[in-house]
Amino acid sequence: MPLQRLLLAGARRAVFGSAAPALRGLLGIQPLQFSTICGQIDTSTQSTHTAQSSETAMERTTDSTRVGKSLRKGLNSIKGNWHNFCTAVYKDVTYKELKNLLNSKKIMLIDVRNTWEIIECGKIPGSVNIPLNEVGEALQMNPEDFKEKYNEIKPSKSDSLMFSCAAGMRSKKALDIAISLGFTRSQHYAGGWKEWSTYEHSEKKQGN
Known part of the structure; x- marks a missing residue:
């Protein structure tokens, strides 16, 4: 750079300027040779700066590569989750279909209702209670912890899951969570406990 060359030239004059004749005499060299040596010192210094600049550029390139890999990994994760959402089956299940599946x-x-709701209102026979705020964590538990907490075998991502709640709102949220975690064979019973209990009560009356 021009400024660096000016500073180097100034420093050279300050160091060698007044002592130049004596140095030439001690070294036994001619004025032209002395100037050539000083020029070589300047060139060597400039080469050092150039090498340092190259190293800095390489470090920046390496950092950019790392950032690029991290971004690609993040995008691939998003792409995978989006694929799960796109390939999932969003068909609402009817009362009769659910009964046959059970x-x-x-x-x-x-x-996914709260435990107190199940104690007060009842539940669909054969269902497992996992409150909505526990669904995401539960589906990522190891099998031993899941069994200990819910007294059921933890489902795999290839298993068919059905979510229900009181009237379909929370079960739909649970469905979205499950699909985002890779449980693509998941559905929800939109009618929920309210519909189930109504049909069950009606069938019992007809039976009597």
Whole structure:
């Protein structure tokens, strides 16, 4: 850079200026040779600065590569979750369909209401109570912890899950959480406990 060359030239004059004749005599060299040596010192210094600049540029390139890899990893994760949402089946299940599925034992029914609601109102036979605020954590537990907490075998991502609540709002949120975690064979019973209890009561009356 021009400023650095000016500073180097000034420093050289300050160091060698007045002592130049004596130094030439001690070294036994001619004025032209002395100037050449000083020029070589300048060139060497400039080369050092150039090498340092190259190292800095390489470090910046390495940092950029790391950032690029992190961004690609994040984008791939988002892409995977988006794929899960796109490929999932969002078909609401009816009362009769749910009853048949429960009888076939081909699904795991998860009731996401609060525990006190189940104690007060009742629950669909065969359902497992996992409150909505625990669903995300529960589906990521190891099998031993899940069994200990919910007294059921932890479902795998290939299993069919069914979510229910009181009237379909919380079960839909639980469905979205499950699908985002890779449980793409998940559905929800939109009618919830209210619909189930109404149909069950009606069927019992007809039976009598």
